[in-house]
Amino acid sequence: MRQVMIEGPRIVTVVEESDPVLADASSAIVEVSKTAICGSDLHFYEGDIPVGDGIAVGHEFIGTIVEIGRDVTHLRVGDRVLTSSVAGCGRCDGCDTLDPVTCVDGPLIFGSGMLGGGQATHVAVPAADFQMLTIPEWLGDEAALLLTDNLSTGWAGARRAEVRPGETVVVIGLGPVGLCAVRSAFALGAGTVLAFDPVPERRELAADSGAVPIEGDVVHAVLDATAGRGAHRVIDAVALDGTLDQAFASVRAGGTISVIGVHDLTPYPMPMLMSLFRSITLRTTTAPVHQTWGELLPLLEDSTLRTDGIFTHTFALDDAAEAYRAAASRDQGCMKVMLKP
Ligand SMILES: [Zn+2]
Ligand SMILES: [Zn+2]
Known part of the structure; x- marks a missing residue:
């Protein structure tokens, strides 16, 4: 098998390894x-999170089952599947909640x-019945990939913000996660979505989804857009200290801040008293x-939620170094990069 490794800041290699068992x-x-x-892969790539002797990267993947343990009951060899980026044991009361x-x-x-x-070309998945979903025939590869993480994360961000109909x-x-959060907020009935990003192409995509850039x-x-009161709900898909500060300063009294960005290892000084x-x-x-999955599949099937415009670049797996450079540039309209083994 071949596997993409991040061996240090901005050092990406593709290595030959023995097949997983x-x-x-x-x-x-x-x-x-x-x-x-x-x-979140870019946190390794950019050195925000140390990689030690190197990390075999990638948590968003779809493919075909080629081998299966005898206790797996819901899946078969040959199934087209997606796998949750976050895995659980599949047997405890926590996993029973599907979280x-x-x-x-x-x-x-x-x-x-x-x-x-x-x-990579191959991945071993533990507790396969729990971790994997057979991809419905009508669901395209891009949407399936987004159900491994980004759309699920954007949706969870909007759900946990407790967006109610008509709210700002x-x-x-x-x-990708923030744009999914914009679309999810509308799917939950948001009246107005104010969407911020320094990259103009990203603001345009959000505007195309109905948001006010x-x-x-x-x-x-x-504050200008809300007569000085602030927004009912703020979803922070970045989670730098600066964006968290913005979230606390732009949410209205009684409102909710829902953080789905990945902060670095340094604690954030939260404004507790305020x-x-x-x-x-x-x-x-x-x-x-x-x-x-159970909430999103019907919304995808009836086109309440769109997944277009998110994947902008495709590279061969062997060109992962170039792919990471493009993803980290965050410009030239590069939203999300797909790799094909
Ligand atoms: Zn568990
Ligand atoms: Zn991810």
């Missing part, structure tokens, strides 16, 4: 047909040093991916 009777092996680079983040053994994430990397929602950061000073723009006196709810999550 079934770890136990509940596992399966997937031959990857398409995989994607995620914003692997609450797995009693702790969630495991593909391509982070915990499980195999999905930017701010989305900070309009990469904002640039420059986010807080001023939000949050207390303004009754702010702060929620954070990595996506309960498995839980979102």
Whole structure:
């Protein structure tokens, strides 16, 4: 098999390795047909999170089952499947809620040093019945890839913001997850979505989805648009200290901040006193991916939710170094990069 590795800041290689084997009777092996680079992979690439001796990367992948353990009951060899980027044991009361983040053994994430990397030709998947979804025939590859993480995360961000019909929602950061959050907020009935990103092409995509693009000073723009009150809900798809500050300053009293961006390892100094006196709810999550499938598939099937415009570039897996350079540039209209083994 071939596997994409990040060996240090901006050092991407594709290495030959022995094929993965079934770890136990509940596992399966997937031959990857398409995989994607995620914003969180760029934390390894850009050196925000150390990679030690190198990490086999990739947590978004779809493909075909080529081998299966004898205890797997819901899947067969030959099935076209997607796999949750976040994995659970599949047997505990946390996993029973379909949220692997609450797995009693702790969630495991593909391509982070915990499980195999999905930017590869083959991946071993533990507890396959739990982790994998057979892709409905009507669902395209791009949407299927987005159900492994980005759409599930954007949707979870909007759900956990508790968007109610007619409300004003701010989305900070309009990469793939942020754009999915914009579309999810509308699917949940948001009246106005104010969408911020420094990249003009990303603002245009959000505007094309019905949002009001904002640039420059986010807080001023939000206060201007809400008669000084602030937005009901703020979804932060970036989670830098600066964007968190913007979220706290642009949410109205009694409102909710829903954080789905990936912060670095340094603690954020949260404005506790202001949050207390303004009754702010702060929620954070990595996506309960498995839980979102049942909610999202009907919305995709009837086109309530769109997934167009997100994938902009495709590279061969062997050209991963070039693909990472394009993804990290975040310009030339590069939203999301697909890799084909
Ligand atoms: Zn991802
Ligand atoms: Zn579990």
